[in-house]
Amino acid sequence: MQTSTAPQRPVTAFLPINTLMLQAIKKVEQVIHELGRRGFAVASIDMSSPAYPTVRIQTSARCVQLIESGQAAYFSFGQGQIGRYREGQFRLDGCRVVWTENAN
Template structure:
């Protein structure tokens, strides 16, 4: 049965369930890679976002080309920052580094 034949609330719930399953799979893989998850956001069910704690592994992902920095800025309280990201299991994995 395709999602288009489902009532609107069931379509929404199916999208949410799929996003939750993507997050669960990504969290398992992040755990295996030694990365700590801080939060997950299901607001965009097509590509959920998972925030991870910054670690030396993040720099290794940048150095290997498996991740990129996509945002740079200055925060009033924390000073300079940059944000990195990579894709995993249909999710966007992001982190923030301060002081760079």
């Protein structure tokens, strides 16, 4: 019994969103390397907006230094299940870098 499969046609070009996603991945890779060089630990990545990916880092004393020097800013304040929190952010090579600080 022979089974025949239709020949696969080569895809000549990526869909535009695929190209954007590949560019975003390269951008995020560079940012992760730079954050590691600066002593930050990456916790997660959000690429739902490939033109401007968000990289979440673990909170550290360096985050406070960035706020104090004006290189970063707080953008969100709130009350969650574990208490009050605030979120900081800065830009790095086309990515948004964010972290969350919990108040005790």
